[in-house]
Amino acid sequence: MSGHKEKSVAEAFAEAMNAYQNGNGAEARRLAKRIADHHPTFGGAHYLLGLLSLDRAQGKQAAGHLAKAITITPRQPVLHMAMGRALELTGDVAEACLHFRTVLGLMPHHAEAHARLGNGLRLLGKRDEAMAQCREAVAQDPAHADAWNCLAGLLQEAGQPAEAAEAARKALALRPDWPAALNNYGVALKELGRLTEAAVILEGAVELRPSHAGARANLAAVYRALDRLADARSQAEAGTRADPRHAESWMELGLVRQALKHSDGAAAAFERAVAAKPDLAKAWFCLGEARRQQNKPDLARKAYGRYLVLDPADHCGAALGLALAGGTNAPAKPPEAYVRRLFDDYAERFDDSLVGKLEYRAPTVLGQALAEVLGPVSGLDVVDIGCGTGLAAPVLKPLAGRLDGVDLSPAMIAKAAERGLYDHLETGDVVAYLEARPGSVDLVAAADVLVYLGDLEPIFVAAAKALRDGGTLAFTAEKNDERAWVLGPTQRYAHSPAYIRAHAEAAGFTVALLEDAVTRHEAGQPVPGLVAVLRKS
Template sequence: MRAKTVKSTATVFTEAMRAYEDGKPADARRLARQLVESAPSFGGAHYLLGLLALDQGQGKRAAGHLATAIAITPGQSALHLAMGRALEMGNEVAEASLHFRTVLNIHPHHAEAHARLGHLLRQQGRVDEAISHCRHAVTADPGHAEAWNTLGALLQQQGDPREAAQCLRRALQLRPVWPTALNNFGLALKECGNLAEAAAILEGAVDIRPDHAGTRTNLASVLRAMGQLDRAREQAEKAVKLAPRDSDSWVELGLIRQAQGHEDGAASAFDRATAIAPDQIKPWFCLAESCRAIGQTDRAAQAYRHCLTLDPDDSHGAGLGLALTGSADTPQRAPQAYVRQLFDEYADRFDSALVGALDYRGPALLADALNRCLDERRDLAVLDAGCGTGLAAPVLRPLAATLDGLDLSPAMVAKARDRGIYDSLHEAELEQFLSRRRVEYDLIAAADVMVYLGDLTPVLNAARGALRDDGILAFTVEKAENCDSYMLGAKHRYAHAADYIRRQADFAGFTVALLEDAVTRKDGGVDVPGMVAVLRKQSRKGD
């Protein structure tokens, strides 16, 4: 009889891997187990069993096999990559990250390891590191759809929706029918102000994955922004039915009810959201605003105070709301964190919203006032204070030898830089910035800035110190009626009395060159009473 041929370990492993790659897991598993019995010190069999367990979603079993394989043959990048995936499946984020880093120590340009590590770092809130790894991933492999998607989501989170949209568009070119990327792309488009396209993308994502509450919530948010409130409410109601423990869905439903004028229903939805997520600020702030609207001032004050406990820097302006309930004195100014966040979030749709929806006229009014007060003066050192995206730059540039821009919001400063009009741009708080600039400017213009300041004394004093002799401070304000100083309005903006501006100007060392009524913007289609002021620096002994 002919002797039975005994296949080598390498031959059996090759057959096993071929079966695995050909989509025959049962054959691959049988051969791998055969190898474990015949060659227990051969790591490849444990590696294959680990891959098979991963494919079945059995992360713990996969990790056991892969740990054995790594112990037998340490230093193999494929083993550490698979082990990272297994640990990630078991939500062991830190341990998984270590294995992906091990892969990168062996192969610094390994696209998949960079992509997986970026995804995990995002979960840990380490956004900058995550972005760096995702960029490495797409550089190493431009066809890595998952890395493009994660990078897009991260950039959206960081406040760069335009680049986010570009990344997500690339991800969808690689994987066109991908609900997660469609959802992320829709959010980025919304932040860019492309509401109709965002709605179409999110509707497509809902069609593919109708049981995903988050996508329906995002679609509802876009439809609300478009004014399609009935459709928005339908999506939000479906979202809360699909995920009754999702606070974001309840908040969105509350915002829609609020927009429809159903404040009691809005408060009820926000109340549900606070019960689900008691440590999140937004539900509490929305509840506070809604309770204030329906006259439940004690309840509103309690919610505002809770916001301040959760966020002492007050990035939502809860302190302003608390003052509006009558439970606290009116602050002298809006919190810096609130103004910064407000305009960071607003930056990408600022121009279209302000000029289009609100019919904003601040720069034009300042230009007219300055033309009347400056005579033929040109070649000035000009500061555009609170420059935002640079809407006032075109009317200030013809007056300027040098034009500086200043804003508290980094996102606004970035948008202003894109215009290419300013000689320099600065990210700082107005009063602090002016206090460091002694006798430097001929003109300081501030359109729609003083509405976030109640007491004007500090900023007028700082402006006077920063102006040269005969220098000009020009600004717009909202006008307070039946008030002798300033008051805080329901939209968390300050309004000032004309006599108050005259008194404060004189006190700070200015003469009033011009102070007249003007309408700088609309709110809900109604003109908001305002004023435009031009103050000229007086000469004083000792200046």
């Protein structure tokens, strides 16, 4: 009679797990399969087989094993965690998220489950929920590098580059030389206007992972912003070679070619972008712009039309391009989403671009006109509408007892606040802002604002309502002598002096001054403009 004692299931499983933990996957698999065959209701064997399949990135097989384990012991967090990971591999993101939520229902402070749920929600386009989960992950485990990096990407998408940069920096502190985190950090620095730093960081990401098309596209965008167009083209081309289906690389190549005045090549690149990702709205807009520059209005209208289907709010201003391509009449004003995005994106480099490159002098022109009409004056209640970064504040402040500013762009308002010259700043529509303050203002000033409006009647009527009797509306505009107002090729509106005079008088103003003026240059040439000072009767 043999003295051999057969091992219990628990002992056999312990032996299998020991083999797994010691890196002997083949032995662990053999032992786990043997247990599963002889004791099919023992969940641990199916769990171990699932882990072994996960290690081989065999998501479907792992899910099959883990499903059996969950059927046997449904309230085990470790099983649902592993099942979520398996479903991530198979691309079943929504199902994976359900299992991560199950883990959190059983263990609310499970950092890894929060992190993976956050990433899954990001992939599902649920940005705010994803951000909340990532924040909870790092609250539970501040050393969770993946959660910090995921949060960095989400914050960037949400238009919060400063916080995104900090999150990416924390990820890199935990895991240096991580290409994905370097990429996120570089993009955030770019949005903050720290272009030289962004270039260095993204160069590091590309060096560590040369085949990453996204990092190359982002580096190309930074080089383009730095006016290093040859370098930008080289990186964008490398991105398209690394992944011929990477739409963003084709997009960036198109933008570089556009900057180099190669309209045919730009259009070809944008065509490749929309072919690679047909739902990439901005690529359709860029294609429309390129086709319009090629003087192919039919193709431009088609591209703009497709863009507007994908983005009805029109963050890129396709309605303006469509009008310029002859597809519709010019709108009386640009889409609000377009104006907000335009100036949010422009905020960091606004002053340098206008003053340094375009010889912008609207505030100076406005100040001279006010001095001519009003003479020496101070203590006024002044509103700077469309205040932007506050370039007009130094001119208006000496006139003001109180100086307020309003702008549609939160990023512009943030930059204006840095000047410390305004008593109050507010984000909002300028017409609504004025209508809400009847008879409370002495001076409404608008430097380079009415160029973003076609129909001036609403702004004139609102200003007249906000002004006290004898109050002043002063503004600059671009000039045309052909029509009441016209949308120009730079997507800015120009007005005729006759139109301004007629609508000013209709709103109850007397025209104290209406003169030709040059407030900026375009392509090295002065742009015909006007300066006006109107007094409320």
